[in-house]
Every structure is written in C-alpha cells, then in structure tokens.
Amino acid sequence: MEQFLEILSPHFLLRNAFYAGLIVGLVCPQVGIFFVLRRMVLLGIALPQVSNAGIAFAFLLHTIGWHFLPHMESEKTMALTGSIIFSLIAIFTLAILERKRKGFTENRLGFTYVLAGAVSILFVSWNPYGQTEVLSMLKGEIVSVPDFYLWSMLAVYGTIFICIVGFHRNFVVVSYDSDMATTLGKKVVLWDILLYLIIGIIISLGVMTVGPWVIFGFLLIPPVAARMVVRGILPFCIVSSAIGTAASFIGFYISYRFDLPTGPTDVAVLSSLLITICLGKTIARFKR
C-alpha cells in the first residue's frame, strides 16, 4: 500500500516513466483498434521493427560523424527523427503496394519484418560505441524519461488522441466500407493517409519510449480483449483504452513493487487480462 501511494505522489522519482506508460496505455489502443478491425495486425509487428531499424541507423550515423540534425542536437532527437522517417517511408510504401494489389499482404509484411530486424542488428553491431545505449532504448527502458520528452509525448499523443476521437466517424466508415464512404463524399485516400501518418508517428515515438514489442502489446491486446466483452463500436473504443490504461497502471505498480522491468511486466499484465477474459467467456458459455 505504501508503494502504491508513493507511485501516486507528485514527487515520485519515476513519475515521468509512470505518466508516459499511462499515456501509451490510453492512446495506443485507440490506434490499435484500427489495426485489429482492418486486419493489419502484422503491420503492427513489422512497423515497430522498422522504427527500431531507424533508431539504430540514426545512432550509427551519429557515431561515425554523419548528422542529419546539427551536431549539438541530442542523440535521442536524432534517433526519433530516424525512427519517424523509417516508419513513414515503410508505411506509405506498404500502403501504395496494398492499393496496387502487388503480391500478398502477409508476404510483404513478413519480408519487411525480417529485413528490418536484420538491418537493426547489423546497424547496432557496426556501432561499437553506441551499442549499450541503443540496446537499452530498443529494450524499452521506461525508467528514464526526461521532462522534455514527457511533454513532447503528451503533446503528440494528445493531438493524436483528439484526432482519433474527433474524426472517429470518418476513420470508421472509411475502414468499414470505403465504397459507402465515397458515396457520402468522404475522401477515402486522404483519410487513409491521415490514419497511416498517425500510425507511423505513434509507433515511432512509442518505440523510443517503451520499446517495440511493448508498443505492439498496447496496440493489439486491449482492442482484442475489449472486442470480446462489448457490443457496439463506442463501448469498444472506451473499453480498449480503459484496459490499456489499467494494464499500464497495474504493470508499473508490479514492476516497482517487485523490481521488474516495466515494459515486459506491462505486456504480461495485458496478456493476463486477455487470458482471464477468454476463460471467463468460455466458462460463461459453458454454464449457458
């Protein structure tokens, strides 16, 4: 109980990490629902890996003295830029290929995942000086989140949250029935571009903060769990975010209480929630 109250205190030493986790838990599921509903879950695996490659590449450039930002800029800003550039290039290339119906989606995403994974490792191995820092970032060490980073995250994730909620109807109708959306006068391509842009940014920033598979966990598991227990799209969105936020809170508490790494603990909590819901549903069906 003492530790629980300590976490809630405004003077808590790791408060930035705690708040960052809550923001990820609240906002990621709102984007994740479109991964699940549009059946793009594999993209949710491939893109964080691409973002990873971008981070490793930016660090490599920084180490060998090649800068695409002024030299005095911190490595983190450079890594974020690398992450965003790689993610956006990948997502728009994949979206164009999808529209042109070139080959199979699964093959493209599988190839993207394996290529991004391999080049990430190569970039890190070519970079002996930055290895420790890059690896800690890729593992998702949520402990050290500077003030500036937290505020930036709040601004970006906050804007994304407002966009997703405000334009909810457009994203839903364009995703569900693009032909109907066109007859209603919606610019389907523009809404798709905006959604892809949001996905690219949320993953890039999220990977920098909590690591690739934690971000994937928060994108995927809350909507999958919510879909099992609710009826209707609005409750589905609300419950997804509620599950994400609750898992982030519980995960942080457990990791602090038992001195465990936060990212994996969050994913373990999310997975436990999903399994509990699955079991509950099975038992309820069996009883009926």
Add this chain to the structure above:
Amino acid sequence: MNTDNCITLENVAIGYGGKVLLKDINFPLKAGEFAVLFGPNGSGKTTLFKTILRIIPPIHGTIIYGKGSPTRFGYVPQRQYLDEIYPFTAEEVVLMGTFGTRKPFCPTSKTDRLLVEQCLKDVGMLDLKKEFFSEMSGGQKQRILIARALATRPDILLLDEPITGIDIIAQKKIIELITELHKKRQLTIMMITHEVHHIPSWVKKIIHIHHYKVVLGSLEEIISLSRIDEIPTQE
C-alpha cells in the same frame, strides 16, 4: 411523378485501369423510376454501379446527374464484402448513413437518432437495434443495410444483389420492402441481380448486359433473349 432524369449515361465506357469492360452505355434513369440491372456474374454490373456512384471514374463518355443540388445516393453493397470483425450494433450500422452530413468533433444529434429509429422502423428492424450486426441472418442484415441507405436521405437507392444468398421467405420480404419503398415514397431505385426470377414482374425497365453490350428492355424481352442463349447451337 417527376419525369426529370435523375441520371443520364451518354456513350459511357467503364472498366478498371484503362481496360474497357463495357462500352457504348446509353440510358436515362427518370426520377421515381425502378430499374433492374441484369446480367451474368462477372459481366460488369457492379463496375457500372460503382461508376454511377462516382466510386470509379468512367473511361469514356459522360454521366449527367439530375438538376440543381448534388445527387444523394443510398448505396446497399453486397453484404458479404462487409467484414464481420467490426463490433457494430444494428443501430450503429444505420447511423453510418448520417455520417455524410455530420461535422467532425460533433456528437450524434437527436435528429440523427430519430432518423435512425425511423429508418429501422421502416425496414421492420427497430426491435433488433441493439443486436450485433455480425450475428444477424442474411435477410436481417440486408434490411439493416437498406435502412442505412435510407438514413442518407437518398435521391436514388442503389442495391447490389440485395436478395442473393438468402432464403426464399427472406427474399420475398426484401422484395416486398423494396417495392413498398418505391411505390409509397416514389423513391428512384436501381437494383442489380444476376437471376431472372429475382426481378419483380411489375418492373418495366431492365438494363440487360448481354454479350458485353448494354441493352434496354422489358422482362419479357429479357427472358426471350436469355432463352435464345439456352438454345444449343450446331457446330
């Protein structure tokens, strides 16, 4: 009844990626008229529908839409193309019909809620408004999709194979519903089908896609044309 043309197709050619599927399409659709677009599977019926709906552009020719304000379409797609992973209730599916007039960031208005209720009532599905759309029968889903199209307050209702893949009783009820919408509301309707016996006997205008050509005729003429195809040829 208003006799102005709702849609006029003049020398239209349709297809995908510059590849012509059908050409020399010429026909008008008058306000309050009921037309059936009939032809075998893969003949280009849905492509023609999508061209009329402005989903894909015509390769050649002109489509003239009504007079004055832009034409509002109520589109009923083939329900099997709608993914069942979406956790929509029937009410939410119908509400989608109002999205064309709603501004972002505004909550659903009371007017829209009332409109949705009315549309559900019109198709006889008000009692099932809180049910999961994906768990409904084919006939029920079709009614909900018709209600969604009605919620757009359409000038023209376009239905793509509305009774394909549902049982005979549900087919009969859907046809009765469409007939009622046409006769009581004077709604302009265009319906796709690939089976002659799905065409209501009272329909006068049938647009028939026959051997890559679009011909207009009555039900009798279409049936006789179809029978000619059935006569075996000697080689």
